[in-house]
Amino acid sequence: MPLQRPGVERARARGFLSGRCARNACNAFAAIAAFTHRGQYIDPMLGALRSLALLPGQCEVCRAFGEGLICAACRAQHARLRARCARCGLALGAAAPACGACLREPPPYERTVCALEYGFPWDRLISAFKFHRRVELAGALAALLAEAIERDDAARGAQAEAAPPAPPRLVVPVPLSPARLAERGFNQAWELARRVARLRGLPAEARALQRVLDAPAQATLAGRAERLRNLRHAFAPAASSGTGARAGARNVAGHDVALVDDVMTTGATAREAAAALLRAGARSVHLWVLARTPAPANAAAPA
Ligand SMILES: [Zn+2]
Ligand SMILES: [Zn+2]
DSSP: OOOOOHHHHHHHHTTSOOSOOSSSGGGGGHHHHHHHTIIIIIHHHHHHHHHTTSSOOBOTTTOOBSSOSSOHHHHHHHSOOOOBBTTTOOBOSSOBSSOHHHHHSOOSSSEEEEEEESSTTHHHHHHHHHHSOOGGGHHHHHHHHHHHHHHHHHHHHHHTOSSOOOOOOEEEEOOOOHHHHHHHSSOHHHHHHHHHHHHHTOOBOTTSEEEOSOOOOGGGOOSHHHHHHHHTTOEEEGGGSGGGOOTTOOOOTTOEEEEEEEEESSSHHHHHHHHHHHHTTOSEEEEEEEEEOOOOTTSSOOO
């Protein structure tokens, strides 16, 4: 017996619902539903078509055709090399081995490579990648990060530091909590990490580290102290966590590790994750982050 839907029947009588729906009359609104689910169905499909080169590549920033998802002109204009603190990646007036904050309180990571300043147009692209499942952007964004790492290698060679930190030999992502991973469907840091690792010819390990506390999203917390409190003991090496450990997960002990994240804000997440890697026996930790937020106007520098 068909389901009785008086509202739908009235609409059909007035001629508002012309097409037959696949299931019940409510599905006559399928066109609206298709727009509602654009992020869920249409965008990934378009992404897959683009990656198969069935659609011409269009720059995500300036919409120019034919040069891939981020064109050379936009890379030159918006991904310019900035002078940064070598330790924490903060943009500075002139490049320095350490900013004031890193001198006062050295972070647990040796060095930070940061490709972009978090702002136009990268904030929009990173949001699309992360929150609208535009996973096809990961390749272009990872290429920007790999370029920044290469430039950093060259800069280090030119500076001939007295005791340069050993280059990383294992790439790991900042993990998401299981709940957030289930909600998002992918870990954006891992999507970047595995592509950068491939470009660098290094092994990558998705589960070297795991998030053991399902803390509130860092973006909802304003201050650095609050972010640090929120994250204390939030990360654990996979091998020590019992139930979540995966057989064969690569042990970080004795390795110089590159920890990859998409956006670095106060550095609280990176600090806690790096400390967990060091507790697990990593010899050193480097940060490779796609984008760094600028220093707050009223502070010398975040950590
Ligand atoms: Zn462009
Ligand atoms: Zn610094």
